[in-house]
Amino acid sequence: MSKIILVTGSTDGIGLETAKALRAKGHTILLHGRNSSKIEAARQALLAIDADGEVECYQADFSRPGDVARLAREIRSTHSKLDVLINNAGVLRTGNDLTDEGLDVRFAVNLLAPQILTEGLRPLMDASGRVVNLSSAAQAPVNLDALKGKVHLSPMEAYAQSKLALTMWSRHLAEQFGAEGPVVVAVNPGSLLASKMVKEGFGVAGNDLSIGVDILLRAALSEEFSNASGRYFDNDSGRFSDPHADGLDKAKVAALVQVMNMLSKDDRT
Numbered sequence: 001m002s003k004i005i006l007v008t009g010s011t012d013g014i015g016l017e018t019a020k021a022l023r024a025k026g027h028t029i030l031l032h033g034r035n036s037s038k039i040e041a042a043r044q045a046l047l048a049i050d051a052d053g054e055v056e057c058y059q060a061d062f063s064r065p066g067d068v069a070r071l072a073r074e075i076r077s078t079h080s081k082l083d084v085l086i087n088n089a090g091v092l093r094t095g096n097d098l099t100d101e102g103l104d105v106r107f108a109v110n111l112l113a114p115q116i117l118t119e120g121l122r123p124l125m126d127a128s129g130r131v132v133n134l135s136s137a138a139q140a141p142v143n144l145d146a147l148k149g150k151v152h153l154s155p156m157e158a159y160a161q162s163k164l165a166l167t168m169w170s171r172h173l174a175e176q177f178g179a180e181g182p183v184v185v186a187v188n189p190g191s192l193l194a195s196k197m198v199k200e201g202f203g204v205a206g207n208d209l210s211i212g213v214d215i216l217l218r219a220a221l222s223e224e225f226s227n228a229s230g231r232y233f234d235n236d237s238g239r240f241s242d243p244h245a246d247g248l249d250k251a252k253v254a255a256l257v258q259v260m261n262m263l264s265k266d267d268r269t
Contacts, residue, residue, distance in 0.1 A: 004082055005220065006030040006075065008062070008117070009089030011038035014134075014189060014212045016045065018086065021213050022220070023049045030056045030075065030082075032089065062089050062113035063099045065267035072120025082124040084220045085182075086132045087114035087166075092159045102149045103263070106158035111147075111165045115260055116267050118173070122181070129182030131173070132219045137188050137236055139164035139244040142252075144259050167232055167243045168253045169260065174230030183229040186243070187219050190235045211235065 005022055009015040011033035019029050023046045031046070033039040036059055043055045056078075060071040075082065091109045099108045118131055125131070140160035145151040153161065170186040177184060189212030215235045219225050225233075232243045246252050 002026050002028060003084055003221070004028045004030065004079060005084040005086065006032065006082060006121070007086045007088055008032045008114075011035065011042045014209050014216070015086075015088040016042055017209050017213045018088065018216045020045060020049055021217055023055075025217075025221075026050070028053070028056075030058060032058045032060060032071065034059065034061050062109040063091075063105050065101070065108070065112065065116055065264060068113045068116040069120060069267045072117055075121060076124060079124055081126075082121055082129065084130045084132065085118060085121060085125070086134075086216060086220060087118065088134050088216075089113065090134060093155050097152075097155070098149075104146065104149065104153060104158045104162075106155065106162045107147050107165070110159070110162035111169065112260065112264050114166060115169060116264050125182040127180055127182065130220055130225065131170075131182050131184045132216060133166050133170045133184070133186045134216075135167045135170075135186040135188045135232065135243070136160070136163040137234065139167065139247070141244070141246050142168070142256055144255065147256075147259055148263070164244050164247060165256055165260075168247045168256050170232075171230045171247060172253050172257050177229070183225060183227075185219055185225055185228050185231055185233060187215060187233045188235055189213075189215055 005027050007015050007019045010019040010031045023029050031039060031042050039057045039059055043057050046055045058071055060067040062068055091105055094105055097105055099105055114133060138160040142161045142165045143151055146153050167186040170184050174184040231240050234241045
């Protein structure tokens, strides 16, 4: 059965390859990117796989909360249902470490954008839907002052903290949705896959992207994830496992969510 699936950051790397694999399975793909020419190239790549039907394209800069909220509104205006949201868009190194709001861009793109987008699209998703959040094996305790923009971190520190924060928030969201909402899972697609981020951040070619694509397809579509809401899947070990210990600390999760809500309160729609 064909599903409507939004893949954020789907103009290159694991996002593009996942979108292509889903298109090949007959699903309707909503592409997202920041650069219009890359979005069009991705659209053409999907049409080359299956020329029947249109490929929807959406442009938004995830370092800008207003752009993320606008993206959610645009999708709500054209769709009455969304089956799967894959929050793939992420950043490690960039030319500008701070957003216009003075926040570290890693926290803005990797954490706050998925929150704003997911909550904005919640009206389109029911209990049969899925939200797949891309976590990482790189997880570090979250400095809430750094999240607020009061402390500056190195790119890798901010990245690792943003990924643990995303995993913590995924658990919170699953509990908040309960049986009425979509399944929410956090997935480490695999360490050092051959993405642009890995090449720029670590200077290595990386492992086969298909490793990550396979687990994202399973998380989005397979029965094994149908009752996994709130859980974390580590593709390095090939199984569900516990995230960093802070991810299971209810008090730390609650404190994190409080700060996230404060930072995004004007943009959540």
